[in-house]
Amino acid sequence: MTAQRSAQLTDQRTDQPPASRDQLSAIDVHVQAGSFPAVRGVSASFQAGRFSAIIGPNGAGKSTLLRALLGLSPVKSGRVELLGRPLAAWGRSERSRLLAYLAQTEALPPETRVRDVVALGRGAGGWKWGLIPTHPWTPADEQGVQDALHKTDTLRFADRRVTELSGGEKQRVALARALAAGPRFLLLDEPTNHLDLGYALEVIRYLQCEVAGGLGVVAVLHDLNLAARADHVLLLHEGRVLAGGTPEQVLTPEHLHAAYQVRVKVLRDEGRLIIIPEN
Ligand SMILES: Nc1ncnc2c1ncn2[C@@H]1O[C@H](COP(=O)(O)OP(=O)(O)OP(=O)(O)O)[C@@H](O)[C@H]1O
Numbered sequence: 001m002t003a004q005r006s007a008q009l010t011d012q013r014t015d016q017p018p019a020s021r022d023q024l025s026a027i028d029v030h031v032q033a034g035s036f037p038a039v040r041g042v043s044a045s046f047q048a049g050r051f052s053a054i055i056g057p058n059g060a061g062k063s064t065l066l067r068a069l070l071g072l073s074p075v076k077s078g079r080v081e082l083l084g085r086p087l088a089a090w091g092r093s094e095r096s097r098l099l100a101y102l103a104q105t106e107a108l109p110p111e112t113r114v115r116d117v118v119a120l121g122r123g124a125g126g127w128k129w130g131l132i133p134t135h136p137w138t139p140a141d142e143q144g145v146q147d148a149l150h151k152t153d154t155l156r157f158a159d160r161r162v163t164e165l166s167g168g169e170k171q172r173v174a175l176a177r178a179l180a181a182g183p184r185f186l187l188l189d190e191p192t193n194h195l196d197l198g199y200a201l202e203v204i205r206y207l208q209c210e211v212a213g214g215l216g217v218v219a220v221l222h223d224l225n226l227a228a229r230a231d232h233v234l235l236l237h238e239g240r241v242l243a244g245g246t247p248e249q250v251l252t253p254e255h256l257h258a259a260y261q262v263r264v265k266v267l268r269d270e271g272r273l274i275i276i277p278e279n
Pocket residue numbers: 033034035036037038056057058059060061062063064065
């Protein structure tokens with residue numbers, strides 16, 4: 001795609017932050033993955049109390065951007081800000097209290113009961129894995145674990161071992177662990193990967209409930225019809241922002257063809273967008 005054509009597709013090449021400071025922002029962020037410039041000058045803001053989806057074709061830089069927002073991938077230039085302060089200025093424990101991460105493939109400790117895995121999310125010790133408790137266990141911790149189990153529908157197998165679970169069940173346990181600490185932002189890399197259609201929708205609905213309660217969700221999604229349920233969509237292409245805004249602004253046939261080289265129809269059903277490949 002030529003630069004001129006790309007510029008015609010959107011007048012919103014960067015997704016600039018609104019006035020609120022209750023956000024996680026990337027400001028002209030460049031990230032190098034090995035010798036490859038995986039993220040090339042991305043500016044975007046992700047609000048607390050909003051569901052943001054990051055979409056784009058394979059290799060567009062979605063996971064690398066997510067990791068940079070978490071401080072897990074070093075930023076070559078530009079900066080990430082959390083609640084108006086540079087990410088690097090936050091202490092490690094404050095940062096991990098505010099930001100939770102659900103990676104593409106979560107390594108859950110094997111032979112461990114689900115309840116104990118979720119408790120790790122609140123800083124419980126896991127002496128078997130060399131983890132030291134972050135603080136003495138309190139009734140609030142117990143309640144946080146119970147709530148996370150309940151909300152993710154994992155309570156009914158809370159006493160089973162992780163090794164006895166299906167891929168989808170493990171994914172929900174990983175989600176429960178990420179949520180147990182009550183983070184401000186939850187960043188998820190393809191959270192619906194191993195989930196059947198019913199649970200994928202349930203996870204999205206569950207995340208929407210948490211968003212209504214003030215959580216900021218930033219999810220890398222491949223399923224454009226799930227991304228259409230987000231409040232805000234960021235479309236990446238070759239490490240850059242191709243478009244950012246509401247699903248209506250971003251999920252257009254022009255943008256999607258530019259990013260995926262696929263012609264799509266965008267339909268509307270009861271106010272929701274439905275994206276259908278044309279062939
Ligand atoms: N260690 C590395 N060395 C070289 N290139 C890398 C490295 N890690 C990632 N890349 C490249 O950086 C680009 C962005 O990778 P990233 O995983 O962020 O993409 P993505 O959009 O999440 O892709 P996918 O949808 O396939 O998961 C890809 O082209 C990838 O091959």
